[in-house]
Amino acid sequence: MPVSSFKRTILITGSTDGIGKQTATDLAAHPDNRVIIHGRSEEKCETTRDQIVKETGNPTNVDYIAADLSVMKEVAHFADKVKSRFPELNVLLCNAGVLNPRRAETVDGLEMTFQVNHLSHFVISRQLRPLLQQNSPSRIIFVSSICYDWYPLDFSDLQATNYGDAYLQYSRSKLMNHMTAFRLAREKSDGVTVNVLEPGVCETKLLKRGGYSGGPVKDGSVAPVHLVMSEEVKNITGGYFNNRGKRITSLSADSTDAKQQDRLWTMSEEICSKFGITF
Structure with missing residues (x-):
């Protein structure tokens, strides 16, 4: 096992804005945490890192890694980049997400919400688990939403050709996060x-795109920080936690x-194989 001067090395996907950025800032305030922020561009990551360092006063425990999760080629190589640069990683916080008012496709021809919110984290969590x-x-932690149970999955239309309102596919992508997390938790103890959390309804760009308003972003980091750092949850797996860090039963x-978890798992693997991604 790599030797590290930090108690935790934490990768947070989608942490250049919103709840992800707030969580990164709060975690970086603890000098025994090494925080790896993630965003689509090097420039945005550098700017965010500098802002966090300025706020926390800790210049040595924040780093970054850039990758566009809407490009499967970048997703495919993401884990290798992490393993090479941050071999001490012991916390993965799957936070990145999009909410689109209208259906959009990625350069790979996949529906954007499905690829960014679900498939990219399916790949990243699977590939980083050995490390x-x-x-x-x-710990692996998925950031979900209170709307995760608004709509059941349509396994005949995971790409949402019948898009409906913005929250239909977003809600389903969050249900996929739950299913992926619980399926991962069913693996042998290693x-x-x-676990999964919902951060609450906070005033983020994502929420505004969905036509809603919410509370301060600061409130959205309570549960993520708790799930990352608390000793109370160190032996809990396959759990779902609310925005105050309390387990939802x-x-x-x-x-x-x-059965649905396994079906989504298999279908996701089949889609990944089309891009040369195997596990």
Whole structure:
């Protein structure tokens, strides 16, 4: 296991704005945390890093990695870049997400919300799990939403050709996050816990794109910070936590359905294989 002067090395996808950035800032305020921010461009990542360092006064514990999760070629190489640069990684916070008022496709021909919110994190969490296992005890945390149970999955239309309103596919992508997390948690015990949280309704750019308003972004980092740092949850896996970091015991039947989890898992692997991504 790599030797590190930090207690935690934490990668947060989608952390140049909104809840991800706030969470990165709050975690970087603790000098025993090494925080790796992620964004689509080097420039935005550098700017965010400088802002966080200025706010926390800790110049040595914030780094970054850039990758566009809407490009499968970049997703495919993301884990290798992380392994090379940050071999001490022991926390993965899957936070990046989009909410589009209208259907849009990526350069890969996949529906944008499906690819960024679900498929990219499916790949990243699968490919980084061996490293996390090596550095155990480790944690994988998915950021979901209170709307995750608004719509059931349509397995005949994961690409949302019938897009409907903006929240239909967004909600389904968050249900996919739940299913992926719980399916990962069903794997044999390997020193890696996998949990899901909902950060609350916060005034982010994403929320505004969906036509809603919410509370301060600062409130949205409470649950992520808790799930990353708290000793109370170190032995919990397959759990769902609310915006205050309290475990929710009432879960949607779809999210906990092992057959649906396995079906999504297999279909996601099949799509990944078309881009040369195997596990």
